[in-house]
Amino acid sequence: MGRAALSLAFLFALAMSWAQTPGTSPDVQVAVERAIALGKGGDYAGGLALLSPYLEEPTPATAKACYVAGFLHKERFKVQSVQGDRAEAVRWLSTALDLDDRAGARAPWQESARQALTYLGGTYFDDAVRAVRTFEPGTESAVFALFDAHVDVARRLDPRVDDTAERAEFHKNLARAYRQWFETTGDEGHFEGIVDQYRLALEVRPSDVTATYNLAVNIYNRGVAVLKSMDENTTLPELFALQDACAAMFQRALPWFERANELQPDRPETLRGLMIVHHALNDNATSDAYRVQLENALKP
Amino acid sequence: MTPKTARFGAGRRLGLWLVLPVLASWIWATQGGVQDAKLDATDTQVLIQAQYLFQLAKGNDWPAESKAGPFVVAVHGKQALVDMLASKYAAHPIGSQALTVQAVESPEDLAEAQAPQVLYSEASGEELEALLNAVKGRPTLVVTALQPSLVPGATVNLIQVNNQLRYEINVRDAEKRGILVGNRIASWAVQR
Numbered sequence: 001m002g003r004a005a006l007s008l009a010f011l012f013a014l015a016m017s018w019a020q021t022p023g024t025s026p027d028v029q030v031a032v033e034r035a036i037a038l039g040k041g042g043d044y045a046g047g048l049a050l051l052s053p054y055l056e057e058p059t060p061a062t063a064k065a066c067y068v069a070g071f072l073h074k075e076r077f078k079v080q081s082v083q084g085d086r087a088e089a090v091r092w093l094s095t096a097l098d099l100d101d102r103a104g105a106r107a108p109w110q111e112s113a114r115q116a117l118t119y120l121g122g123t124y125f126d127d128a129v130r131a132v133r134t135f136e137p138g139t140e141s142a143v144f145a146l147f148d149a150h151v152d153v154a155r156r157l158d159p160r161v162d163d164t165a166e167r168a169e170f171h172k173n174l175a176r177a178y179r180q181w182f183e184t185t186g187d188e189g190h191f192e193g194i195v196d197q198y199r200l201a202l203e204v205r206p207s208d209v210t211a212t213y214n215l216a217v218n219i220y221n222r223g224v225a226v227l228k229s230m231d232e233n234t235t236l237p238e239l240f241a242l243q244d245a246c247a248a249m250f251q252r253a254l255p256w257f258e259r260a261n262e263l264q265p266d267r268p269e270t271l272r273g274l275m276i277v278h279h280a281l282n283d284n285a286t287s288d289a290y291r292v293q294l295e296n297a298l299k300p
Numbered sequence: 301m302t303p304k305t306a307r308f309g310a311g312r313r314l315g316l317w318l319v320l321p322v323l324a325s326w327i328w329a330t331q332g333g334v335q336d337a338k339l340d341a342t343d344t345q346v347l348i349q350a351q352y353l354f355q356l357a358k359g360n361d362w363p364a365e366s367k368a369g370p371f372v373v374a375v376h377g378k379q380a381l382v383d384m385l386a387s388k389y390a391a392h393p394i395g396s397q398a399l400t401v402q403a404v405e406s407p408e409d410l411a412e413a414q415a416p417q418v419l420y421s422e423a424s425g426e427e428l429e430a431l432l433n434a435v436k437g438r439p440t441l442v443v444t445a446l447q448p449s450l451v452p453g454a455t456v457n458l459i460q461v462n463n464q465l466r467y468e469i470n471v472r473d474a475e476k477r478g479i480l481v482g483n484r485i486a487s488w489a490v491q492r
Contacts (some may be wrong), residue, residue, distance in 0.1 A: 025366040217339045227347045232392040236488045247463040280344040
């Protein structure tokens with residue numbers, strides 16, 4: 001939709017609600033009307049300046065001024081992508097809805113305000129996803145600041161919103177991002193980043209079987225990678241040390257494989273993992289027992 | 301989204317907008333570019349066994365008669381170990397000899413071929429005895445695995461010690477075969 005059409009729609013919605021705002025003083029109404037006109041012409045700063053006196057101590061009588069201020073910030077954010085505008089837009093739209101609720105009213109612009117908040121929440125979510133895709137180690141807090149902003153907006157619109165699954169998914173995606181970093185850099189800190197993010201996903205959602213299994217797999221694979229680093233130049237003492245290092249990783253992975261099996265018994269991937277990790281720990285009897293379980297689980 | 305679009309079916313559409321991020325998250329998680337790590341199914345025991353066989357090959361000294369032609373490591377009944385040795389170590393010579401890895405299915409394979417410098421087997425009982433007879437008195441370092449103790453005629457036995465694969469060695473058997481056990485190999489062997 002073009003900018004002109006957007007502005008027209010904006011004016012239309014405001015005009016629809018104009019005559020139905022009880023308790024609004026004439027000076028507020030005039031300021032709001034002029035702010036809308038300035039907004040239509042793209043002068044968002046001018047519109048906001050006009051509304052400014054009525055935003056200092058918002059009351060139900062100035063709820064619409066708050067709404068228009070929120071809308072102007074939102075429009076400017078859309079045009080200029082100024083980050084502060086987004087937060088301000090959320091703030092004033094939320095305030096407008098709160099004031100309207102407090103007054104026991106249901107202003108005609110309520111639905112429009114909610115739609116605007118939904119849009120803004122969506123942009124936070126999109127930015128959070130983008131931040132994961134371009135993730136660099138150490139920027140987790142920035143990702144979750146965006147995600148939290150998205151959740152805050154969603155909860156403003158519906159307090160029943162449960163962010164558990166989404167939040168766990170973000171941690172899991174950060175774990176995957178850390179894995180990509182680790183595969184490139186071999187940095188031990190990046191490996192621990194994988195572990196930390198999966199553990200955080202499990203703090204949020206303890207019954208997440210894929211997070212549990214993937215945590216186990218990443219730790220186990222690290223142990224195998226240690227062994228694979230052996231080559232023709234490896235000495236016997238190095239061989240012994242590498243065996244110790246990988247055994248420690250296998251021992252560290254084992255409880256997560258076991259936990260995944262508790263969460264979802266007879267899941268073939270987990271049984272295979274248990275079979276392999278016990279084999280790697282030279283416990284062939286237990287490995288064989290899981291092999292039998294795996295064969296049974298795979299029977300049609 | 302604009303106020304205009306919000307006017308029609310707003311309630312239902314609002315619900316949709318709340319669901320969309322969840323849906324996007326799901327699609328992102330399941331179809332995104334980055335996949336979950338696959339479990340590395342490399343046989344770690346085989347990795348370690350291959351490393352030990354290479355250590356034994358380069359750490360001992362064979363008689364002159366064994367220094368012509370390739371250096372042969374024969375593996376009985378364990379193709380995975382043959383493949384691992386071939387892929388990881390076959391490009392690295394032992395002294396001036398090219399390393400060759402040979403799969404052995406039965407003692408007859410040994411009788412026909414040049415005596416391998418190293419023979420690895422996890423067999424036990426009569427099967428192991430037949431293999432040992434096939435290389436009796438020959439300059440072959442026989443390596444067994446997880447035997448309760450060193451079997452007469454075997455030179456090295458891989459054993460488990462505290463989550464590690466280690467080895468014990470019968471130096472006298474090696475000497476009988478004309479093989480000089482290297483100092484490092486001897487000094488790191490487990491004594492039982």
